[in-house]
Amino acid sequence: SYELSQPPSVSVSPGQTARITCSGDALPKVYAYFYQQKPGQAPMLIIYKDTERPSGIPERFSGSSSGTTVTLTISGVQAEDEADYYCQSTDTTNTHVVFGGGTKLTVL
Amino acid sequence: EVQLVESGGGLVKPGGSLRLSCAASGFTFSSYSMTWVRQAPGKGLEWVSSISSSNAFIFYANSVKGRFTISRDNAKNSLYLQMNSLRVEDTAVYYCAREGIGVAEVYFDYWGQGSLVTVSS
Numbered sequence: 204s205y206e207l208s209q210p211p212s213v214s215v216s217p218g219q220t221a222r223i224t225c226s227g228d229a230l231p232k233v234y235a236y237f238y239q240q241k242p243g244q245a246p247m248l249i250i251y252k253d254t255e256r257p258s259g260i261p262e263r264f265s266g267s268s269s270g271t272t273v274t275l276t277i278s279g280v281q282a283e284d285e286a287d288y289y290c291q292s293t294d295t296t297n298t299h300v301v302f303g304g305g306t307k308l309t310v311l
Numbered sequence: 312e313v314q315l316v317e318s319g320g321g322l323v324k325p326g327g328s329l330r331l332s333c334a335a336s337g338f339t340f341s342s343y344s345m346t347w348v349r350q351a352p353g354k355g356l357e358w359v360s361s362i363s364s365s366n367a368f369i370f371y372a373n374s375v376k377g378r379f380t381i382s383r384d385n386a387k388n389s390l391y392l393q394m395n396s397l398r399v400e401d402t403a404v405y406y407c408a409r410e411g412i413g414v415a416e417v418y419f420d421y422w423g424q425g426s427l428v429t430v431s432s
């Protein structure tokens with residue numbers, strides 16, 4: 204079955220830039236999306252169609268795509284950004300959804 | 312304001328059944344595909360099942376195919392998940408999520424707060 208790979212953890216100091224990668228063979232053909240999930244809360248969409256940001260999401264969150272890897276970049280990380288981040292995509296038929304394993308972002 | 316409220320979770324024995332409901336409000340429910348996503352305790356997100364706006368298309372994860380049934384009632388603005396032959400590994404928080412609208416785009420722009428299903432003897 205199709206899989207998306209993310210690093211289990213990323214750590215950065217406040218004000219630095221955090222990069223969370225998501226790799227999958229189908230990513231050149233299908234879009235990727237990123238969600239932020241804080242403890243005890245439902246996930247929240249923060250990036251869609253690889254690079255787009257929903258309204259209300261701070262500009263420090265951005266997405267980029269290159270080949271089989273999509274990257275979530277958080278510029279000027281703040282303490283409140285500490286959370287789990289999940290990428291999501293589909294198989295090439297758009298019939299089966301897949302999530303990456305998640306990346307825990309720790310703000311030191 | 313878009314709201315999704317799940318209900319129906321609880322404790323059930325292995326082999327048992329449970330039906331989850333998701334009440335939607337604040338948008339035209341009949342225009343959107345809907346999805347169930349689950350999260351086992353301390354684990355990541357797992358897609359469970361999706362249903363198109365008019366019931367024309369239904370998809371299941373391999374892990375639940377043949378045991379779970381997704382359905383919707385557009386007149387009642389409600390989404391359902393009938394879960395049969397439950398296993399210990401089905402223990403999770405089950406989220407109802409609205410799919411965003413777009414060509415060749417499958418993503419979830421609104422989520423409920425989740426309903427905990429515990430399968431244990």
